[in-house]
Amino acid sequence: MNLVIVEDDINMRKSLEIALSEYEEFKIKSYKSATEALKKIDSNTDLIITDINMPGMDGLEFVKACENKYDFIIMTGNATLNRAIEAMRLGVKDFLTKPFDIETLVEAIKRAKIIRQKTSDKKSKSQNTHKNTGFFSTSEKLEQTLNLSKKAAKTDASVMFFGESGVGKEVFSRFIHENSQRFDKPFVAINMAAIPANLIESELFGFEKGAFTDANATKIGLFEMANGGTLFLDEIGEMPYEIQAKLLRALQEKEIVRLGSTKNIKIDVRIISATNANLDEKIKNGDFRSDLYYRLNTIPINIPPLRERKEEILEIANKVLDQTCQEYNFENKCLSKEAEKTLLEYNYPGNIRELISIVQRACILSEGDKILSQDLFLEARTFKKDVKQMEKELLEQILQEECFDKQKAADKLGMSAEVLEKKIEQYKIKE
Ligand SMILES: Nc1ncnc2c1ncn2[C@@H]1O[C@H](COP(=O)(O)OP(=O)(O)OP(=O)(O)O)[C@@H](O)[C@H]1O
Incomplete structure (x- = not known):
């Protein structure tokens, strides 16, 4: 299996390289930056195993730039968990929370391989399966959101959904569209976080031939595509400030101008529109x-996270x-009792999107007709052995190999002798 490691921290990178070799x-090939890896x-x-928090291009931008060409495992710390969750929206199936031990990573790599083998011949079939637009389940909290959405659907007012990633903001937006008078007209969605900032304006408003260097032909924008229907602006908080004024004007005047026209x-x-960011803070x-916020937020609707709608978990899992x-x-x-318990105990930072992907993976990987707790692989998303411990073990091993010649050991590890000296002190490594 050809693995690529992308990690800016040299110690972590070397530790992984040595352990996996x-x-x-x-x-194994390893790179210190996403930019270098991309080249x-x-x-x-x-399979690409990448850190999420890296200077320059971070892991999430890297995943985007790879345009679904590769399978990924994301390594994330607690502080960047949100970024890893966002990566799931881009199709990343697995992430590991740091610190993790090497066996956990190896298991995740092997899982990725089996999933690819078991699903590759079904690809054409799965591409045909349509996107789920209905609701899998319900709960008291979801009913409240549903009732508000039904009321909103009867009007033409702007709606803003608030909620964490993967709670179903797009599902609810489609629900409103399909239950509105515009149901037989287009529903067009754009995610501000998923496309480069410099393309958002031309995506929304379109452009005339010759408007800029690459504008070889006239292109209509999403506003025109959605005409008569609904335009869903996901992650509205990520919209560049300059374009916000243009959007506001378009909404007030009910007209747009293509770029170059x-x-x-x-x-x-x-x-x-929808957001999982704190817009008050951004304002x-x-x-x-x-x-713009007041113009978009005529009807605010909150979608609670899955951990507050636990009664939905098993029903969703069974449907999936x-x-x-x-x-x-x-x-x-079917799910074993232990698997049900494990599913109910997990807290789903990636909400329904994460639950769906956990159950799909378990279904593909499990051998018998019963899904066991270990088929869910949720322990890889909780803390285990310290990565610092891994680093300490690596330093000890190399120092021993070099008979405690610090310069030679530092060279082998690809770090300066000063840094090694500090780490020897920090980890209290004895000769
Ligand atoms: N109530 C639900 N019933 C069935 N499927 C759902 C439900 N809520 C979400 N999903 C599914 O979960 C996944 C994520 O949903 P969706 O894209 O609507 O979330 P989101 O809140 O818009 O996420 P993001 O903010 O990351 O864009 C989709 O595959 C969607 O079909």
């Missing part, structure tokens, strides 16, 4: 226009299990 089946990775790569085009679009910091068995032609499978 013990396994004959892994061929060098090729189509032989089976002077002609006003009438538009009739209902706006639904205070001058990153988000308050006038049935769907996955059908999709891959597996005999029907």
Whole structure:
């Protein structure tokens, strides 16, 4: 298996490289930055293991830049858990919380391989499966959100959904559209966080041929595509400040102008927006226009996180299990009592998106007709052995190999003798 490690921390990178090279089946290349990796990775790569927090291009931007060409495992600390969760939206299936031990990583790598083997011949079929637009389950809290959404659907007012990543903000937005008078017109979605900031303006408003260097032909924007229907602006908090004024004008005047044109085009679009950011904070910091906020937020609707709707967990899990068995032609499978308990105890920082991916993975990897607790692999998302311990062990090993010649050991580890000296003190390594 051709593995690529992308990690800016030299000690961590070397530790991983050395530990994984013990396994004959892994061929490893490692890079200190995402930019370097992007230049060098090729189509032989089976799996990329990347840190999320790196200077320059971070792990999330790296995943985006790879455009779904590779499988990923994200390594995240607690502080960057949100970034890892965002990566799931981009199709990343697995993440490990630091510190983790090497066996946990090896298991995750092997899982990724099996999943690829078991699903690759079904790809064409799974691509045909349509995106789920209905609700899997309900709870008291979800009912409240649903009732508000039904009321909002009867009006043409702007709706703003608040909620963590993966709670279903897009699902609810579609629900409003489908239950509104605009149901037979387009529902068009754009995620501000998923496309480069410099493209958002032309995506929304379109452009005329020759408007800028690469504008070889006229292109209509999403406002025009959504005409008569609904435009869903996901992660609205990420919209660049300069474009916010243009959006506000478009909403007030009900017309847009394509880039490179002077002609006003009438538009009739209902706006639904969503955010998981604290917009009040962004307004205070001058990153988000308050006038736009009030224009978008006529009907605010909150979607609670899954951990506050625990009664939905098993129903969703069972539905996903049935769907996955059908999709891959597996005999029907069910959850064991222990698996149910494990699912109910987990706290789902990635909400329903994460639950779906956990259950799909368990369904694909489990051998028998019962999903066991260990098929869920949730312990990899909780804390285990300290990564610092791994580093200490590596330093001790190299120092021993070099008979405690610090300069030679430092050279082998790719660090300066001063840094090694400090670490020897920090870890109290004795000769
Ligand atoms: N109540 C629900 N019933 C069925 N599926 C759901 C429900 N809520 C969410 N999902 C599924 O979970 C996944 C995430 O949902 P969605 O994209 O709507 O979340 P989101 O809040 O918009 O996330 P993000 O903020 O990351 O864009 C999708 O696959 C969606 O189909």
